[in-house]
Amino acid sequence: MRCLLLLALLLFPGFGFAATSATFASPQDAVRLISAANQPENGQVKLALEFIIKPGWHIYWQDPGDAGLPPQVRAAAPVTLSALTFPAPEFLSLSGIGGYVLSGHVVLPFTASHVSGNSIAAQARWLVCSDICIPEHASFTLALNGGTSAEAGLFPATPSIVPSPYAARLFRDGVLSLAGPSAAQVKSARFFPYSPDVLVNNAPQPLSFATDGMRLKLPLAGKTPAKLSGVLELTDPSGQMQALELTTAPAAPAPHAPWWLLALAGGLLLNLMPCVFPVLAMKAVAFARLGGAAHGHIRREALGYTAGVLVSMAALGGVLLGLRAAGVAAFWGFQFQSPVFVAVAAWVILAAGLSLAGMFHLSMPGFIGRIPAQHSFLTGLLAVLVATPCTAPFMGAAIAAALALPPLPAMGLFLALGLGLALPVLLLAAAPHLAARLPRPGRWMAVAQKILALPMFATFAWLGWVLFRQTGMPGLAVLAAGAMALSLALPRRPAFAAIVLLLLPFLHAAPSRPALTLPGAQPYSAARLASLRATGRPVFIDLTAAWCITCQVNERGTLAAAPVRALFKTRNVAVLVGDWTDRNPTITALLAANHRAGVPLYLYYPPNGAAEILPQILTPGIVERAVSG
Structure with missing residues (x-):
């Protein structure tokens, strides 16, 4: 019945509000189109829909859950728009219906391409709800006259959803296994899938822990998917929430x-x-x-x-x-x-x-x-x-x-x-x-x-x-x-x-602590990697162990070589060393995330790009080609 009501409301836009200016206002919310820059660069400009939602009201996330519709935006050709980037959602349970919502001040960035001229026009539709739902739509025209955008500071400096450093696996019984987090780090957790109709959204997701990490029992709505993507929100004992984007390991490949x-x-x-x-x-x-x-x-x-x-x-x-x-x-x-x-x-x-x-x-x-x-x-x-x-x-x-x-x-x-x-x-x-x-x-x-x-x-x-x-x-x-x-x-x-x-x-004669063979090397952690990546600095990761002879040979014969040291210094490459001599869930998670079953593992992150996995037998030439790109 609720879904039919929403459909009816959308089919009769007279129930909503229209606007031709750069700002839309209603008793429930205020919405406008903003830009990070006042002129296109190579035909592109970064835009966002900014929502200021009144208390008690909400809009919907990209997967709305059991009911609702996410915001949508479009523009006339030849302009093309990327998908909206959503922040971490909130869980809302109302009358047995589970929804994934956004409230308060919400900014949904996207990129417009093939932009020309000194303005851009876009049309948006969204659903704003409390105990009733009201479909709204508006047309926006934004001037692009050059200079500095006053709204640039409204765009998130760092994403609220970050890639998960933990290896994730979904078992046939719906248990989501995450290698790494312990009971001391996580008080509560909830998973929000990107795809609809995967979970019974209003059902609980029981949390438990094992020696190698946490387990979250997902209430599957049907068969276990071969691969599951979404956002996992972890709340620590102090109440701080961390939103992690993860994809479970794909279904086992057929033996061939x-x-x-x-x-x-x-x-x-x-x-x-x-x-x-x-x-x-x-x-x-x-x-x-x-x-x-x-x-x-x-x-x-x-x-x-x-x-x-x-x-x-x-x-x-x-x-x-x-x-x-x-x-x-x-x-x-x-x-x-x-x-x-x-x-x-x-x-x-x-x-x-x-x-x-x-x-x-x-x-x-x-x-x-x-x-x-x-x-x-x-x-x-x-x-x-x-x-x-x-x-x-x-x-x-x-x-x-x-x-x-x-x-x-x-x-x-x-x-x-x-x-x-x-x-x-x-x-x-x-x-x-x-x-x-x-x-x-x-x-x-x-x-x-x-x-x-x-x-x-x-x-x-x-x-x-x-x-x-x-x-x-x-x-x-x-x-x-x-x-x-x-x-x-x-x-x-x-x-x-x-x-x-x-x-x-x-x-x-051996030291009792792991030796960081490169000057300035730091112990690996997911937080340190994220911090370095946020500054745009290239990062080289060395996952090693004292009992791994191949690791020791690579470190002494290649990574400690003068040309490699000089290359890292010249290119300002940050070096992170992960020691797997003893059990370390953080290192285990990084290995699993890169589909590797042991050390050594060498990763190079360029300033703006995905990680490159280097061969297990290193030479100075291999490292130089990776870093010089």
Whole structure:
């Protein structure tokens, strides 16, 4: 009935008020057309409809809710008008009807193009309501005589709706998940969709919190949309409101060849990442043992290594997908954010290094001991363990796709990633002529194994440094105590203890806080980014972690290079560093917003433009091309 009444009112404009001057007035409101400048620039001029609405009355937002119509403006050809820009709305519930409204002083900016001459004419229609609704319309003529506009100060200096820094996801049951905000930051929340008929507008939107952020139960009016856009208003405990524009992650893409190929290529390139260098030492020793062996034996060893990689990758993918399904914001390399995992990984790597050095023979657990090619299988398990701190080219997009897919296709992408990692070794099983070129075993292998143990010891020291960064001296003490306890079970205890004692100074030498490698770098925050962007300053964002070797290589080899430092200084580029060594919901949200599943992530924001995602392997030339634009 209410909608029919509104339609009838609109069809009979005699109920409204008309005006031919630059100002329209009624008992309910006063409306005029204003400009930010008194002359067009390149045929364009920024205009706005200014409403001064009497108390108790309101107009409607771009999605009016259950009833109402938003303001509309048009002009005669050849002038074209952009859409009105709306501020954050208010929620109004009246007689079981939920509406999204604007009241008080409202300015709705828009841009007119193809403007010529010294004036512009426009016609506007809107609906103003209290307990009744009155459709109004007016024609405006605005002089453009040059000079400074007296109304320029009425245009919002900063938008009331800002892009959300948090990753948003809509589940099938209507739960809107936002990674980041906590109960200490948010007292109440309401979501306003841009599209009509998506929500039961007058229904409540219950708010709850999880370890990784907030949950808002949206009362869907029908099927869950594949993608949802709108404004989320968050009110903090002090009553301050923040309006965030967000779009939920699109529906999971259908599994097709490019994603599988990206995962396969990413796994193959992962072999070239510095994280995998320690395992390459174990591979080299394994290959040396195969010199002169029968091709059938070589094939078993290669398949054993591949099986280890696939089992480990499947386990990692299963845990990651399980955590994501439970609402935890887990990404590639998430396990290294746990000090317990870092310590255990360090002990395993140390044991593997000591085995290579001949300190003891690494015997297999019972279930692995029954597997053919058990040493190769264990090497495959270790390969995935030490590879996770790195992200190779193509991996980020493939893993992000996996995290959006249903479980079975997602697991397929993780297995494709593992297959790519194991592919160089699989070539030995498929190409006998390559295996025939392997050097035959000999006395040289004993020396080679001791040399190849050094990368394993370096990895242990690096993991100790990561643990020290996470926990300080208590964590380092636990790591050392565990290593010394392990030595009691070894036959060559003095030699083992000496190695541990030699490594400890390297662990303690690292700073306990993240190092900002560039002069003037600041910690990343969404507020700091918004502030810098508002001033028109270019911004470079470096999302990194102490356990990410690729990050460390890029920072020391590229971002700390003199040409890059000079470029940032010359171009006045602000540098923000986001440290993801420990769990950080703000960094997690930024990763998810850019559809990336782990670090490193490099973003460059030009003074007036969208962010550019830079490659995961940086060179000074790549940075220079991005900044110089």
